[in-house]
Each structure stands twice: as C-alpha cells, then as structure tokens.
Amino acid sequence: xxxxxxxxxxxxxxxxxxxxxxxxxxxxxxxxxxxxxxxxxxxxxxxxxxxxxxxxxxxxxxxxxxxxxxxxxxxxxxxxxxxxxxxxxxxxxxxxxxxxxxxxxxxxxxxxxxxxxxxxxxxxxxxxxxxxxxxxxxxxxxxxxxxxxxxxxxxxxxxxxxxxxxxxxxxxxxxxxxxxxxxxxxxxxxxxxxxxxxxxxxxxxxxxxxxxxxxxxxxxxxxxxxxxxxxxxxxxxxxxxxxxxxxxxxxxxxxxxxxxxxxxxxxxxxxxxxxxxxxxxxxxxxxxxxxxxxxxxxxxxxxxxxxxxxxxxxxxxxxxxxxxxxxxxxxxxxxxxxxxxxxxxxxxxxxxxxxxxxxxxxxxxxxxxxxx
Amino acid sequence: xxxxxxxxxxxxxxxxxxxxxxxxxxxxxxxxxxxxxxxxxxxxxxxxxxxxxxxxxxxxxxxxxxxxxxxxxxxxxxxxxxxxxxxxxxxxxxxxxxxxxxxxxxxxxxxxxxxxxxxxxxxxxxxxxxxxxxxxxxxxxxxxxxxxxxxxxxxxxxxxxxxxxxxxxxxxxxxxxxxxxxxxxxxxxxxxxxxxxxxxxxxxxxxxxxxxxxxxxxxxxxxxxxxxxxxxxxxxxxxxxxxxxxxxxxxxxxxxxxxxxxxxxxxxxxxxxxxxxxxxxxxxxxxxxxxxxxxxxxxxxxxxxxxxxxxxxxxxxxxxxxxx
Numbered sequence: 001x002x003x004x005x006x007x008x009x010x011x012x013x014x015x016x017x018x019x020x021x022x023x024x025x026x027x028x029x030x031x032x033x034x035x036x037x038x039x040x041x042x043x044x045x046x047x048x049x050x051x052x053x054x055x056x057x058x059x060x061x062x063x064x065x066x067x068x069x070x071x072x073x074x075x076x077x078x079x080x081x082x083x084x085x086x087x088x089x090x091x092x093x094x095x096x097x098x099x100x101x102x103x104x105x106x107x108x109x110x111x112x113x114x115x116x117x118x119x120x121x122x123x124x125x126x127x128x129x130x131x132x133x134x135x136x137x138x139x140x141x142x143x144x145x146x147x148x149x150x151x152x153x154x155x156x157x158x159x160x161x162x163x164x165x166x167x168x169x170x171x172x173x174x175x176x177x178x179x180x181x182x183x184x185x186x187x188x189x190x191x192x193x194x195x196x197x198x199x200x201x202x203x204x205x206x207x208x209x210x211x212x213x214x215x216x217x218x219x220x221x222x223x224x225x226x227x228x229x230x231x232x233x234x235x236x237x238x239x240x241x242x243x244x245x246x247x248x249x250x251x252x253x254x255x256x257x258x259x260x261x262x263x264x265x266x267x268x269x270x271x272x273x274x275x276x277x278x279x280x281x282x283x284x285x286x287x288x289x290x291x292x293x294x295x296x297x298x299x300x301x302x303x304x305x306x307x308x309x310x311x312x313x314x315x316x317x318x319x320x321x322x323x324x325x326x327x328x329x330x331x332x333x334x335x336x337x338x339x340x341x342x343x344x345x346x347x348x349x350x351x352x353x354x355x356x357x358x359x360x361x362x363x364x365x366x367x368x369x370x371x372x
Numbered sequence: 373x374x375x376x377x378x379x380x381x382x383x384x385x386x387x388x389x390x391x392x393x394x395x396x397x398x399x400x401x402x403x404x405x406x407x408x409x410x411x412x413x414x415x416x417x418x419x420x421x422x423x424x425x426x427x428x429x430x431x432x433x434x435x436x437x438x439x440x441x442x443x444x445x446x447x448x449x450x451x452x453x454x455x456x457x458x459x460x461x462x463x464x465x466x467x468x469x470x471x472x473x474x475x476x477x478x479x480x481x482x483x484x485x486x487x488x489x490x491x492x493x494x495x496x497x498x499x500x501x502x503x504x505x506x507x508x509x510x511x512x513x514x515x516x517x518x519x520x521x522x523x524x525x526x527x528x529x530x531x532x533x534x535x536x537x538x539x540x541x542x543x544x545x546x547x548x549x550x551x552x553x554x555x556x557x558x559x560x561x562x563x564x565x566x567x568x569x570x571x572x573x574x575x576x577x578x579x580x581x582x583x584x585x586x587x588x589x590x591x592x593x594x595x596x597x598x599x600x601x602x603x604x605x606x607x608x609x610x611x612x613x614x615x616x617x618x619x620x621x622x623x624x625x626x627x628x629x630x631x632x633x634x635x636x637x638x639x640x641x642x643x644x645x646x647x648x649x650x651x652x653x654x655x656x657x658x659x660x661x662x663x664x665x666x667x668x669x670x671x672x673x674x675x676x677x678x679x680x681x682x683x684x685x686x687x688x689x690x691x692x693x694x695x696x
Contacts, residue, residue: 133468179428
C-alpha cells in the first residue's frame with residue numbers, strides 16, 4: 001500500500017483474488033444492505049427537500065463504499081468524528097433511519113433538538129458519533145484529543161476523523177496530523193477525495209501529487225485507496241485501525257471516489273463538473289461493484305437483491321412518515337443546553353419571549369431558503 | 373493560610389485540582405518541564421508525570437482543538453495559551469466548537485475544559501503580549517469568562533473553573549502575577565462562578581472593574597477619600613455569566629457609576645455593563661455613566677503607560693461623576 005498507487009481489490013468481473021474480507025455471509029449482506037439503505041435514505045432526503053418538506057440535504061451518492069467500508073473496520077465502542085457526507089457510517093453501526101430522519105426534519109425527537117441544519121447528526125447511542133460541525137476541519141483535531149484520552153486511560157479504542165479533499169486545506173487538518181504524529185495517537189484519518197470541494201476541483205486545493213502523501217511530512221503513513229471498492233476501503237482501514245489499537249499510531253487514508261451529485265440540494269454541479277467525468281464515474285457505482293462481487297461469490301442472488309431493495313425502501317418511507325408526523329421542538333429548547341445550568345440572564349430572555357408569544361402570537365417561521 | 377503571589381496561587385490551584393482529580397491535565401507551549409513562561413505550571417510535570425503536564429506543538433488551534441476532544445472523552449483538560457494575544461488561531465475552536473457543543477448535541481457531548489491565558493499590559497510587551505480580548509469571548513453563549521484580581525480568587529476561581537461542567541476561559545492579569553501578594557487558604561476551596569466581589573464599600577460613586585484594574589481603582593479611591601468621596605468598588609470577576617442583579621444593586625446604591633477596563637472602549641465589556649444599568653435602573657442614576665478604558669487604538673509599546681487606564685484617569689472620572 002502506498003501514497004501514490006491506488007489500492008483496489010474487486011476486479012471488473014467481480015472477483016477479488018486473494019482477498020478475504022473476514023466477514024461472515026450475514027455480515028457481508030449487512031455491508032451491502034447498508035449501502036442500499038444509505039442510497040435509499042439519500043434519495044428520499046433529496047426528494048423531501050425538493051418537495052419542500054425538509055430544508056436541506058447533502059447528496060451521498062457515490063460515497064457509500066468509502067463511508068461504509070471505513071465504518072466496517074471499527075468497533076462499536078470506538079469514536080466517530082464524521083464529515084457531513086457520511087450517511088452510511090451511523091447506519092452501518094445500527095443508528096436507526098428514523099433517528100436520522102428526525103434530524104432531517106429538525107423535530108422534537110431530533111437529538112440536536114432542532115438546533116442544527118439537517119445532516120448535522122449527533123448520536124451517543126449505539127455509537128459515539130460526535131455532533132457534526134459546519135466549519136470545515138474543526139473536528140479533525142478534536143478526534144486527536146479524544147484519541148489522547150483513550151491513550152491516557154490505556155484503553156484500546158480508536159477514533160475515526162472523516163473529511164473531504166477540501167478539508168485537507170484547513171487549519172484543523174494540519175494541527176491534527178501534526179499532533180497525532182507527535183503523540184502517536186490512536187486515530188485514523190479518512191480523506192474522502194470526491195473530486196470537488198463544493199465547486200473547486202482538486203487542482204485548486206493542493207499542489208501535492210496526492211492527499212495521502214500529505215501524511216509523510218507529519219510522520220503519518222498515507223495510503224491511497226479506490227474509494228468505490230468497499231473491500232479495498234475495508235482492507236486499508238482494517239490494517240490502520242489495528243495499528244492504532246496496538247499503539248503504533250495514526251494513518252491517513254485517501255479514498256478516491258466521486259460525488260455523484262451536488263455539494264448540497266442547493267447546488268447545481270452541472271455548472272462545473274464536466275459531463276464526461278460524471279459519465280465515467282457513473283460506470284463505477286460502488287453499489288454495483290459490490291453487487292458484482294457478492295453475486296460472483298454467491299453471497300447474493302438477484303432475487304435477494306430485489307427483496308433487500310424493497311426492504312430498505314419501505315424502511316426509509318416508514319421513517320420519514322414518523323419524522324414528518326413528529327411536532328417541532330418546544331420553544332424552551334431555544335434556551336436550554338447553553339450551559340448545564342440555565343443562567344439568570346438567559347432565563348429572563350426566554351421568559352420575556354414566551355410572554356410576547358402569548359400576547360402577540362408566535363414569530364413567523366418564514367420560508368428559510370438556504371443558498372449553499 | 374499562606375501569603376503568596378497571584379502566579380503562585382494559580383500554580384497551587386492547578387496542583388490542588390490535579391491532586392484531587394486524576395483526569396485533570398495541563399498542557400500547552402513550554403508548560404512541561406520549563407513550567408510555562410510565567411511558571412504557572414512549575415514543578416507539575418515532576419510531580420504528576422509527563423502524561424498529565426506536558427508540552428505541545430506550537431499551535432493554539434491544536435492545543436484547544438485537542439483539549440475539546442479530551443474534554444468530550446472524559447478528561448478535564450486545562451490548556452494554556454501562552455499569551456492571550458496568541459489565542460486567535462483557536463478562536464474558531466473556542467467560539468464555534470467548545471461553546472456550542474452542548475447546545476448542538478442536545479447535551480450528548482459536553483466540554484468541561486479550562487483555557488488559561490495571561491492577558492493585559494504593563495510588561496512592555498507591545499502589540500502582541502498586552503491585549504485584553506475579553507469582549508470577543510463574552511459575546512459567546514456557551515462559554516464562561518473569568519478574570520481574578522487577587523491570589524485568593526485566582527486559586528478559588530481556577531479550581532471552580534476546572535470543576536465546572538462547561539468550557540471556561542480563565543484570563544489571568546499578568547501585570548498582577550508578581551506585583552501583589554495575598555492570603556490564600558491551603559488545600560481545596562472554590563469561589564462561585566457567578567458572583568461579584570465587593571472590594572470596598574462606599575456610598576458616593578460605584579466603580580465596576582476587574583483583573584489588573586482593581587488595584588488601580590483602589591489607589592484612585594484612596595485619593596478620592598482624601599477629597600471626601602466615598603468610593604464603592606466592585607470586582608466583576610466572573611464576566612460571563614455575570615451577576616447582573618448584583619451589578620444593578622450596586623449601581624442603585626450610589627446612583628453614580630464608573631466602569632473601568634483596560635481593553636478598548638468601543639463594544640468593550642463596559643458597554644454591556646453601562647447598557648444593563650441604563651436599561652434597568654436609569655431612574656436611580658444621578659449622573660451619566662462613565663467609562664475609563666484603553667483607547668480605541670492598538671496597544672502601544674513604549675508609551676503603554678499612556679494607553680493603560682491609571683489612577684489619574686480613574687480619579688478624574690470619579691470626580692466628574694461625583695460633581696455632576
């Protein structure tokens with residue numbers, strides 16, 4: 001494995017010579033099903049945004065193998081600091097679709113209590129998936145601090161920090177790689193090189209020959225992987241997670257993939273992504289690649305695939321129905337969780353605002369169209 | 373009780389907190405074996421080991437960002453920023469991350485962290501070793517901002533900050549590090565994080581101040597007393613959240629108010645205190661509310677004594693408000 005040669009496992013005919021994913025049949029089906037579920041959830045969110053039911057989403061099409069292949073190499077008691085384009089990660093580890101849907105609606109059952117935009121998930125069960133931030137790169141160094149805490153307590157847990165190609169230009173990336181290298185912190189860095197940071201292509205982001213090579217300057221091994229080949233991603237992460245768990249330090253893994261959609265539901269990628277590039281990547285759909293491998297190895301049949309597709313569609317539909325029927329958060333939620341204890345000045349501001357709402361009615365919610 | 377300097381009280385506060393709670397750790401630039409450039413962490417590495425008091429790479433963003441991760445994951449980090457002037461690369465981590473984590477995660481993730489940093493002038497440190505940036509941080513819901521002015525408060529407020537469940541910016545008046553001494557109890561004690569300190573009771577003019585300005589106001593009050601002006605001095609000490617009721621009580625008591633801080637005036641902390649008094653108890657005011665502050669210029673080096681509020685300027689404002 002290297003910083004320049006692309007690691008891939010699944011060949012065009014669906015074979016994966018010499019590769020053992022180390023997963024049972026049921027686990028392989030879970031891996032595949034999570035990819036389908038992620039795709040279904042992603043498509044549903046885009047449709048919900050288009051039909052005006054939710055305000056915003058982040059297309060995940062094309063990234064499924066990267067997120068889920070990485071997730072599959074971690075234990076449930078590890079900590080995850082995801083990017084906003086990582087729908088598959090919580091789903092792989094058992095976060096319910098409906099709990100993610102509550103966040104998309106920002107309703108009373110959203111773990112963030114309607115305080116964040118859609119897609120900014122936060123979960124503490126069944127996995128520690130630390131609240132997602134919008135500013136780019138800030139979480140990467142936090143993952144290193146959380147990893148230091150594991151190290152300090154002598155625990156064999158590992159942190160994942162996931163970010164896009166644009167994230168490698170951020171201050172947090174530099175601080176994180178530097179600190180993790182010095183501390184030999186148990187953390188694995190996932191750079192999803194999906195071609196574009198909103199509209200800016202990689203050549204505007206870096207003059208390095210790859211993103212993986214950036215690790216070298218920090219004394220952190222870098223690996224470049226085919227991000228649409230879930231087995232290749234899993235292989236690279238399995239080795240990196242093991243290294244981290246043993247106390248051998250961090251790894252930077254660049255997953256080369258492609259964002260098969262806009263940056264967000266408010267973005268039109270046809271303005272800046274050449275159609276031929278999109279068409280070329282469409283032939284390398286990560287779900288189809290795994291499907292070929294699992295059909296070849298007889299883990300899946302066409303019939304099973306059909307039934308799984310129906311199953312996940314139903315699951316997503318049911319989840320969005322429940323979330324849509326859940327009321328918005330109570331007004332009090334504007335004022336709680338600022339501090340553990342509610343300070344007097346915030347309490348007074350809240351009381352005055354409730355009183356005004358009683359006397360003059362609630363504030364107008366407006367249409368709140370998001371431009372980015 | 374021991375009669376010690378403010379910097380020694382900080383050191384004692386850290387030691388006491390580290391002895392009691394094994395999850396407390398101190399780190400930053402030159403914080404380890406050297407003990408910090410001001411010696412706040414002196415001897416802590418030898419006493420508690422390198423995994424609990426240590427040096428980091430030279431990166432404020434890295435120091436605060438990693439402290440946030442540690443705090444979310446069960447530790448109680450006390451990060452040092454060598455000079456408050458150097459904190460701005462970490463502004464994003466403090467303002468957008470530490471201060472908002474509890475809110476945005478619905479209470480799932482919290483950041484019980486302290487950032488200690490020396491602030492203020494008086495050491496001929498020029499533009500970048502002298503600033504008082506408290507107002508930037510007091511504008512941040514979710515953050516607490518604390519500034520002690522005595523050795524007793526430095527230790528008691530620091531221990532309270534370390535034990536607090538929310539992130540605290542603990543700004544230490546470096547001009548007072550070694551220039552004042554005071555009685556400090558042995559062992560653990562805390563000073564409540566939302567209380568004022570009445571420095572000196574008086575009936576004529578109330579002066580609100582904090583940090584390195586407190587001894588300057590005391591000096592001005594002594595001269596004022598010779599002129600039969602009885603000054604009421606209040607140390608705000610926990611700037612966020614502030615004991616607002618306490619402020620209003622003191623303002624009402626004298627009906628004449630001066631607010632003193634070293635930071636620039638425009639949108640400075642004094643603006644908030646002044647507005648609070650005007651909005652709530654203006655009917656008690658017998659004179660306009662006056663502010664004595666640093667100028668709205670960058671902090672100069674050679675002429676820093678002209679920039680910083682001193683007893684002359686404070687006395688002048690007291691006399692003006694008293695005579696109105």
